Amino acid sequence: MKELSCDVAVIGAGTAGLAASGAAHRAGAKVLLIESGSSGTTCAQVGCMPSKLLIAAAEVAHQAATASIFGIETAPIRIDGRSVMARVQHERNRFVRSVLKSYEAIPAQSRLTGLAHFVDGQTLEVENEAGERSRVRAKAIVIATGSRASVPKTFQSVAARVLTNETIFELETLPASVAVIGAGAVGLELGQALHRLGVRTAIFDRDTDIGGLRDEGMNRHARSLFAEELDLRLGVDIQAEPAPGAADCVRIKWQAKSGEGAEGTADFSHVLVAAGRPPNLEALRLQRAGVKLDEHGVPEFDAGTLRCGDSRVFIAGDASAWRPLLHEAVDAGTIAGHNAARFPDVRVSTRSAPLAITFTDPQIAIVGDTSLKPRLVGKADFSDQGRARVMNRNRGCVRLYADPSTNRLTGAEMIGPAVEHLSHLIAWAVQGDAQVRELLELPFYHPTLEEALRSALRDLCAQLRLVPAYEVGSMEYGPAI
Structure with missing residues (x-):
């Protein structure tokens, strides 16, 4: 067995792993980056980028289908499913190649290919596809193994017709029909995109909350908006079985969790399971690492240092099951890499304000800690907002949250046009305290969607008695201005 030693061993060469490796290297550490052999990051290969490519195609199809409201008539729309998927895959592969270039730019002596597991809290054993094993001794170790698709046992009998975010983008053409399991960000995004591309789609979830929204009022509003376009079956238990007499179909049966109310049956060509991605930790043999695990088998860690208990082990990215988003993986990998390189001089880092975006139409965005209480709520509505009406996208609303004791913004929940941009402004404000x-007092140009933020801020100011209540609407511009 080959014996290797380093200052920092990083398990996983995805977004968090590459960030951790780079940070540790910049801190002067001798780094060994261990990758099992899979290509590309979750974002580039099966996540952010291919999903946005599919959504982009769906947006164009929807714009063409709804152009008549502007007096523009289009010929009957024909969606070429093979061409749609070919572009998704072509561009996705380009993104993956870019990631691989970053990995391959790392010196060969600082990379090791194979599946790693812990021998003890400072030692790893790595085995490659040829069965060759290496033992790696490190002063500190960073776990950055990412997450994986998970298919519940409910769907074992129809496994051949089940898709996940790791397989749907490999289809040669668009499916005929899809039952989407999960009304979170991934389920909503892909469900709406497929629907707009002509795929018969229904979205199922045991919960009634959608898109990660916490406020019940916002959830009601979101459910109402999306139900105008999509077949939503929320708060239901489902069963899946092969459709009788149709080997290429799945029969979905659903019933309200309460046992009363909505129930039904429908057949679909495919099932898309989008009900979360658990951390990819099974192969690590964490019981040997000297770290305490939570009830889900994930190492307990400090969010400011990414250190697991009092061990020499750090964790970053989707492997931690905490804020599984690319920008968070970069931040976490950087923090973990720096601290692993400096170990035992571990330092606490301030994390960025939470920010999550669902790329539906209308979009959903959540900023900050929306659970903080007490709070004041500043409200604005897009239904009669000038720029939104100009674009025929006047659906949704904004809720800004503020601490009444400090007058400081603490977070937001938004549904509406281009809230991917508005939410960044609020995230920067929350992080800047x-x-x-x-x-x-900052400028708000007219007519822009950003004016909705001003409306919500003026509402907060009135509640905080920073402006008279009668002034709240005095600077609002309706669609006629």
């Missing part, structure tokens, strides 16, 4: 009145 900005006060509501300070934000209201």
